[in-house]
Amino acid sequence: MFLRARPAPVALSLALALALAGCGQSKLNPWNWFKHEQVMTLAPKEGYPDVKEDPRELIAQVTALEVNPTQGGAIVAATGQTPTQGWWGAKLLAENDGKPVEGVMTYRFVVAWPDPKSPAASRVSTPQSRDVTAAAFIDNVMLAEVTKIVVIGADNQRSISR
Numbered sequence: 001m002f003l004r005a006r007p008a009p010v011a012l013s014l015a016l017a018l019a020l021a022g023c024g025q026s027k028l029n030p031w032n033w034f035k036h037e038q039v040m041t042l043a044p045k046e047g048y049p050d051v052k053e054d055p056r057e058l059i060a061q062v063t064a065l066e067v068n069p070t071q072g073g074a075i076v077a078a079t080g081q082t083p084t085q086g087w088w089g090a091k092l093l094a095e096n097d098g099k100p101v102e103g104v105m106t107y108r109f110v111v112a113w114p115d116p117k118s119p120a121a122s123r124v125s126t127p128q129s130r131d132v133t134a135a136a137f138i139d140n141v142m143l144a145e146v147t148k149i150v151v152i153g154a155d156n157q158r159s160i161s162r
Helices: 007-021
Strands: 061-069 073-081 088-094 104-112 131-139 148-152 157-161
Touching: 061 148, 061 157, 073 088, 073 104, 073 148, 088 131, 104 131
Parallel strands: 104 148
Antiparallel strands: 061 073, 073 131, 088 104, 148 157
């Protein structure tokens, strides 16, 4: 017994394929779905304010510096002391775009002023209550070029070498 192909489904499939191919850039063509990408920016229309300098200032004194090895590099941790309590936003800012110069990686230890209206802004208390710690990560690739790490404060700087 011979199976005969039905001409109707074949002709209908061919007609449908030709019709969809004729759609071209039409929204009806499924090959055009999700192809029109629109890129939007989240930047304000007026642009971002031009901030060239970090408003934070150097910590009064760097009291401790240590480098702790990790699986992917090392963590540089520095502790400093502020003149009063309430200082915040501590960070180690890398100099020279985060690249070592002649094997020396340099960081500026910066902190933000306390709110002048807060009681902590005028409270001195104990030295331990004014300690602030900040840390930065150096990956293994960068660490291979580093022989000395320097952290700069307002009154002093500390360094550690291999």
